[in-house]
Amino acid sequence: MKRSSLLAPLSRDHHVALVHALRLRRATEGDLAAVVAGFLAFLLGPGREHFAEEELLAPQVPDACLAARMLDEHDEILRRAEQLGRDPRMGEAHAVGELLADHVRFEERELFPLLETALSRA
Numbered sequence: 001m002k003r004s005s006l007l008a009p010l011s012r013d014h015h016v017a018l019v020h021a022l023r024l025r026r027a028t029e030g031d032l033a034a035v036v037a038g039f040l041a042f043l044l045g046p047g048r049e050h051f052a053e054e055e056l057l058a059p060q061v062p063d064a065c066l067a068a069r070m071l072d073e074h075d076e077i078l079r080r081a082e083q084l085g086r087d088p089r090m091g092e093a094h095a096v097g098e099l100l101a102d103h104v105r106f107e108e109r110e111l112f113p114l115l116e117t118a119l120s121r122a
Contacts, residue, residue, distance in 0.1 A: 057115060
Protein backbone atom coordinates (compact mmCIF):
# COMPACT_ATOMS: atom_id res chain seq x y z
CA MET A 1 0.00 0.00 0.00
CA LYS A 2 1.28 3.45 -0.90
CA ARG A 3 1.75 5.59 2.19
CA SER A 4 1.73 9.36 2.55
CA SER A 5 5.15 10.95 2.46
CA LEU A 6 4.94 11.54 6.22
CA LEU A 7 4.30 7.88 7.05
CA ALA A 8 6.34 6.20 4.29
CA PRO A 9 9.61 6.17 6.29
CA LEU A 10 7.79 4.61 9.23
CA SER A 11 6.35 1.93 6.94
CA ARG A 12 9.85 1.18 5.66
CA ASP A 13 10.97 0.77 9.28
CA HIS A 14 8.10 -1.65 9.73
CA HIS A 15 9.51 -3.84 6.99
CA VAL A 16 12.80 -4.09 8.88
CA ALA A 17 10.92 -4.78 12.13
CA LEU A 18 9.03 -7.63 10.43
CA VAL A 19 12.35 -9.18 9.36
CA HIS A 20 13.50 -9.10 12.99
CA ALA A 21 10.15 -10.49 14.13
CA LEU A 22 10.49 -13.40 11.72
CA ARG A 23 14.04 -14.11 12.89
CA LEU A 24 12.89 -14.06 16.52
CA ARG A 25 10.00 -16.42 15.77
CA ARG A 26 12.32 -18.82 13.93
CA ALA A 27 15.23 -18.63 16.39
CA THR A 28 16.87 -21.89 17.37
CA GLU A 29 19.25 -22.73 20.19
CA GLY A 30 22.09 -22.41 17.69
CA ASP A 31 21.33 -18.84 16.62
CA LEU A 32 19.33 -17.45 19.55
CA ALA A 33 22.12 -15.24 20.91
CA ALA A 34 22.87 -13.70 17.50
CA VAL A 35 19.19 -13.18 16.67
CA VAL A 36 18.52 -11.50 20.02
CA ALA A 37 21.64 -9.33 19.69
CA GLY A 38 20.59 -8.20 16.20
CA PHE A 39 17.07 -7.41 17.37
CA LEU A 40 18.31 -5.44 20.38
CA ALA A 41 20.74 -3.45 18.22
CA PHE A 42 17.85 -2.56 15.91
CA LEU A 43 15.50 -1.74 18.77
CA LEU A 44 17.96 0.44 20.66
CA GLY A 45 18.94 2.38 17.52
CA PRO A 46 16.50 2.80 14.64
CA GLY A 47 13.66 1.15 16.57
CA ARG A 48 13.79 3.62 19.44
CA GLU A 49 13.86 6.54 16.97
CA HIS A 50 10.88 4.98 15.19
CA PHE A 51 8.91 4.73 18.43
CA ALA A 52 9.74 8.35 19.27
CA GLU A 53 8.49 9.54 15.87
CA GLU A 54 5.26 7.59 16.23
CA GLU A 55 4.76 8.94 19.74
CA LEU A 56 4.93 12.47 18.31
CA LEU A 57 2.13 11.51 15.93
CA ALA A 58 -0.06 9.94 18.66
CA PRO A 59 -1.99 13.17 19.41
CA GLN A 60 -3.02 13.30 15.73
CA VAL A 61 -4.71 9.87 15.87
CA PRO A 62 -8.47 10.53 15.90
CA ASP A 63 -9.17 7.44 18.02
CA ALA A 64 -7.63 7.85 21.48
CA CYS A 65 -7.99 4.12 22.19
CA LEU A 66 -5.89 3.23 19.14
CA ALA A 67 -3.27 5.82 20.06
CA ALA A 68 -3.13 4.42 23.60
CA ARG A 69 -2.82 0.89 22.24
CA MET A 70 0.14 1.94 20.09
CA LEU A 71 1.91 3.53 23.07
CA ASP A 72 1.13 0.60 25.37
CA GLU A 73 2.50 -1.86 22.82
CA HIS A 74 5.67 0.21 22.44
CA ASP A 75 6.16 0.00 26.20
CA GLU A 76 5.51 -3.74 26.23
CA ILE A 77 7.90 -4.40 23.35
CA LEU A 78 10.65 -2.41 25.07
CA ARG A 79 10.02 -4.08 28.43
CA ARG A 80 10.05 -7.59 26.99
CA ALA A 81 13.08 -6.84 24.83
CA GLU A 82 14.96 -5.70 27.93
CA GLN A 83 13.99 -8.93 29.68
CA LEU A 84 15.03 -10.95 26.61
CA GLY A 85 18.41 -9.20 26.62
CA ARG A 86 18.98 -10.11 30.27
CA ASP A 87 17.78 -13.70 29.93
CA PRO A 88 17.53 -14.89 26.32
CA ARG A 89 15.11 -17.80 26.18
CA MET A 90 13.75 -19.45 23.09
CA GLY A 91 10.10 -19.24 24.11
CA GLU A 92 10.38 -15.57 24.98
CA ALA A 93 12.19 -14.80 21.72
CA HIS A 94 9.36 -16.45 19.80
CA ALA A 95 6.77 -14.55 21.85
CA VAL A 96 8.50 -11.19 21.33
CA GLY A 97 8.64 -11.93 17.60
CA GLU A 98 4.88 -12.55 17.58
CA LEU A 99 4.24 -9.39 19.60
CA LEU A 100 6.37 -7.30 17.25
CA ALA A 101 4.73 -8.73 14.12
CA ASP A 102 1.24 -8.19 15.55
CA HIS A 103 2.14 -4.62 16.52
CA VAL A 104 3.42 -3.77 13.03
CA ARG A 105 0.32 -5.25 11.42
CA PHE A 106 -1.92 -3.26 13.78
CA GLU A 107 -0.18 -0.03 12.87
CA GLU A 108 -0.13 -0.72 9.12
CA ARG A 109 -3.70 -2.03 8.86
CA GLU A 110 -5.57 0.05 11.43
CA LEU A 111 -3.62 2.98 12.81
CA PHE A 112 -1.84 4.35 9.75
CA PRO A 113 -4.90 4.43 7.47
CA LEU A 114 -6.81 6.35 10.15
CA LEU A 115 -3.86 8.67 10.72
CA GLU A 116 -3.47 9.33 6.99
CA THR A 117 -7.13 10.33 6.74
CA ALA A 118 -6.77 12.68 9.70
CA LEU A 119 -3.55 14.21 8.36
CA SER A 120 -4.99 14.73 4.89
CA ARG A 121 -7.82 16.77 6.42
CA ALA A 122 -5.45 18.91 8.48
